[in-house]
Amino acid sequence: MSILAGYMLPHPPVAVPEIGKGEEKIIQKTLNGCDAVARDIAALAPQTIILSSPHAPMYRDYFHIAPDREAAGDFSRFGAPEVTFDVTYDTELRDALVHLAEGENFPAGPVGARTSSLTPDHGTLVPLYFIRRRYPDFKLVRLGLSGLSLADHWHFGELIAEAVRQTGRRCVYVASGDLSHCQKADGPYGFHPQGPVYDKRLMDVMDRGDFEALLHFTPAFLDAAEECGHRSFTIMAGALSNLSVTPQILSHQNTFGVGYGTGIFRAFDPYVALAKQAIETYVKTRTTIAAPKGLPKAMAQDRAGVFVSIHEKGQLRGCIGTFMPTRQNIAEEIIHNAAAAATEDPRFRPIAPSELAALEISVDVLTTPEPVQSTDALDAKRYGVIVTNGARRGLLLPDLDGVDTPAEQIAISRQKAGIRPDEPISLMRFEVVRHEALT
Numbered sequence: 476m477s478i479l480a481g482y483m484l485p486h487p488p489v490a491v492p493e494i495g496k497g498e499e500k501i502i503q504k505t506l507n508g509c510d511a512v513a514r515d516i517a518a519l520a521p522q523t524i525i526l527s528s529p530h531a532p533m534y535r536d537y538f539h540i541a542p543d544r545e546a547a548g549d550f551s552r553f554g555a556p557e558v559t560f561d562v563t564y565d566t567e568l569r570d571a572l573v574h575l576a577e578g579e580n581f582p583a584g585p586v587g588a589r590t591s592s593l594t595p596d597h598g599t600l601v602p603l604y605f606i607r608r609r610y611p612d613f614k615l616v617r618l619g620l621s622g623l624s625l626a627d628h629w630h631f632g633e634l635i636a637e638a639v640r641q642t643g644r645r646c647v648y649v650a651s652g653d654l655s656h657c658q659k660a661d662g663p664y665g666f667h668p669q670g671p672v673y674d675k676r677l678m679d680v681m682d683r684g685d686f687e688a689l690l691h692f693t694p695a696f697l698d699a700a701e702e703c704g705h706r707s708f709t710i711m712a713g714a715l716s717n718l719s720v721t722p723q724i725l726s727h728q729n730t731f732g733v734g735y736g737t738g739i740f741r742a743f744d745p746y747v748a749l750a751k752q753a754i755e756t757y758v759k760t761r762t763t764i765a766a767p768k769g770l771p772k773a774m775a776q777d778r779a780g781v782f783v784s785i786h787e788k789g790q791l792r793g794c795i796g797t798f799m800p801t802r803q804n805i806a807e808e809i810i811h812n813a814a815a816a817a818t819e820d821p822r823f824r825p826i827a828p829s830e831l832a833a834l835e836i837s838v839d840v841l842t843t844p845e846p847v848q849s850t851d852a853l854d855a856k857r858y859g860v861i862v863t864n865g866a867r868r869g870l871l872l873p874d875l876d877g878v879d880t881p882a883e884q885i886a887i888s889r890q891k892a893g894i895r896p897d898e899p900i901s902l903m904r905f906e907v908v909r910h911e912a913l914t
């Protein structure tokens with residue numbers, strides 16, 4: 476599973492009616508944006524919300540990950556103790572993230588927390604206030620920022636995405652952060668010319684979904700603008716970097732001299748989107764599409780074996796693939812195998828145009844197969860298997876419904892290749908990165 480969406484949310488305590496006591500209506504557009512984000516999250520129904528806050532514990536050279544199982548807090552610091560919170564942390568997802576960071580010696584983890592309370596961190600509390608009014612049933616992973624480079628923040632996001640993939644969590648990412656704090660002379664932080672410039676530039680980047688541009692804001696410019704959330708937005712961008720997004724900017728205000736921006740960044744998997752486009756075009760016109768521009772670098776530059784699987788109402792409808800690369804890049808591999816899966820799988824009749832709307836498509840990108848000496852080196856959930864006898868070869872992908880053991884994998888692969896149970900075989904294993912539609 477991949478992250479379903481990212482969200483940009485500000486965190487002014489005055490936005491909470493129990494604190495603002497009417498003053499929050501001055502930023503009604505921001506309130507409407509926060510509610511629209513909450514509604515969108517409720518529609519996606521994630522198991523876990525990953526939230527980065529500029530006001531969580533922050534260190535110069537380390538990213539803090541909240542270590543608790545549960546936490547509770549309220550808005551007593553802002554004169555509203557009646558607004559209380561209790562959250563449950565997603566310990567499995569958090570531990571997977573910590574393990575990944577430790578594995579590559581990346582400076583992130585649970586070290587350094589002096590308190591388990593959420594109360595000091597309005598960067599967490601304010602977004603949760605709006606989200607919980609529409610969707611209360613989620614677990615949380617709470618992250619801090621650091622004084623490290625923007626590139627490190629981006630890579631932290633990449634590690635988060637990998638932890639989500641490994642745990643199979645249904646997640647969304649909330650990047651808590653205000654924009655410039657120095658946009659008006661009568662504001663609480665005064666005026667600096669770079670304040671409005673930052674907000675305009677940042678909102679343009681987010682409106683275009685051009686996340687890599689976040690890395691090109693210089694430290695001097697960010698400091699002059701007295702921004703709050705740029706590093707939070709950059710972590711989110713890294714977490715979404717292997718996906719494509721549909722950006723929707725909801726609001727931008729600087730009424731109090733501080734910039735507040737809200738936005739929704741719905742994710743879709745470009746691997747699945749490309750396969751879908753290739754299938755629909757070929758089924759309708761019998762023409763092969765060209766690889767579009769703007770694909771992720773891995774799709775445009777890397778080579779790998781690819782399998783495209785098509786299901787209809789839960790039943791397999793076609794599956795064709797290559798266990799080693801045969802085209803110039805992964806995108807070309809997807810395009811050709813997708814068209815073949817729709818029309819050339821000998822087990823099924825070709826897909827008709829009337830079926831296209833009901834199809835479910837997945838794309839498996841294979842690692843390079845490696846030989847193994849026995850079934851002890853296999854795992855039906857993690858590894859696919861290739862069995863070979865002379866010119867006959869059978870392959871089975873990993874983690875298939877109803878296939879729970881290496882022995883079952885081998886038996887099915889033998890059958891597919893026409894290799895009898897008593898004939899000798901050589902074994903190879905491979906792993907896959909599975910791409911499925913994000914729903």
